[in-house]
Amino acid sequence: MFFTQKGQTLYGICPKYPKGNLTVKNVKLKSDAKVTLLGYEGPLKWEQNGKDIIVNVPSLTASEVPCDYAWTFKIDGVKKIMVGFSKNITSKLRIVLLLCLPLFACKDMVAPKGKENPDAVTQQRLPESKLREWQALKYGMFIHFGMSTFLGEELPDGQAPLDTYAPTNLDVSQWVRVAKEAGMTYAVLTAKHVAGHCLWPSDYTDYDVSGNKTAVDVVGEFVKECRKQGIRPGLYYCAWDNHHTFGSLMPGKSENYNGAMVTPTEMEPEKGAPYTSHLYQNFMTAQIDELLERYSPLVEFWIDIPIILGDGYRQFIYDRISKKISRYAYRHEPWKEKGRKGILSF
Structure with a gap:
């Protein structure tokens, strides 16, 4: 415990x-x-x-x-915490770090030809001051809600009919209230997961909440409720998208990232390695811009499964997010409190 x-x-x-x-x-x-x-x-x-x-x-x-x-x-x-209790306390930071540290670290990998690189060099993207600011948030909630909720599958194939997503009595304020009552300071919502269904009305796809009977902008309601209840909002965006592939080869349900961490050669081509096309990357960039422009400021923006994006695009999108987050950091005056910026960029 x-x-x-x-x-x-x-x-x-x-x-x-x-x-x-x-x-x-x-x-x-x-x-x-x-x-x-x-x-x-x-x-x-x-x-x-x-x-x-x-x-x-x-x-x-x-x-x-x-x-x-x-x-x-x-x-x-x-009334009193007695000597010995510290032995069965685990720091808040440890719990959160285990869940969230991949958000802020980026691996620059150089692999031997055709072989895995177990000794990949890790380069920290954030300065220590930003890491300490993030650590000070301590206790937060990750909310996974979306198409998977109604399919009962963590990694759907992206082909489920749009009306499969069919929430009843949707109460986003209750999610945030639970986080607040638990003493949490921030919450992160899955804006888009592997199924590709978007919890906001996107200009770049019809596979979103605007086409559902319950056409609630869940991302918008989540951000609004977080600010209303004093919880800092963050968003999660999955690079792995089984619905919008645009010619990409996405990982299978087995989560086999074969080839993603090796350097293939003409003599030993790495077969079946997942990758994303430039068209998908354009789509992803447009959606991330959309989320940041509509819902900032955000305390986190979590890109999951970035390994399939390639080093070049990954560096590009991280830098783009950092610049956009900085641009929107001071727009909402109520977001400032006790001299804190309330924003973490990476």
Whole structure:
């Protein structure tokens, strides 16, 4: 279990749903303290047992559990953290860094002919001051919502009919509220994932929310709610797109990136290596410009699976994003707070 703390509130994050009672050692709570499981209605029963607290975790079926991968317990009313508790605390930064560090690092790889390069040199793109600013955000949420939600597939083939995306009772404000109640400072939304379906009305494709019965601009609502509730918004854009290929060879469902990290030769051509065409790269550039121009300022812009873009285009798009983020950083005056820029570029 990983813990974070904000004032008199503790957040405990469980990678596996606990069975039976949950014991948190070396913590003393106030008599009116409240323990809740985020996503589950009502407070949980708890008792102080010496230096420890014992929480009665509800027995839930798979369909009732409020999350598939991690569960957050919120403990309001901490009276005292005793010696020894630090042993079972994992830093907020460690959790976030494991998830998000690839956003800001770029690998410049030089490979032997036809062979993998396990000793690829990593060149840090951000100065230390920017990394520290990003680290100061500490605890954030990544929201994966889109075509995969309705297909039940992480890596769809991009051929699902547009009306497969069919949300009912869509409540973006609830997503952001959960992030805020959990003590998070920022949230990142998948604007476009592998299926290619866009959660905003794009000028460059009809495979977007504008063609759905629920034609809500999810990206727009997400950004609006984040600012309204004091959460910094970020966006995720997947380079792997099985719907808009424009002559590209995208990775298969096996996530086999064969050839992407080697230098092929005429004698040993690397067969089946994924790549993106210049037409797809033009499409991707136009969509990223669109997202930045409509929804900035953003705290992060996450490009996933950049390995299929090639070093040249990857350098180009990173530089372009950095310049555009800087251009829009000061447009929204409410975004400034306590002298912070509120923007991280990479």
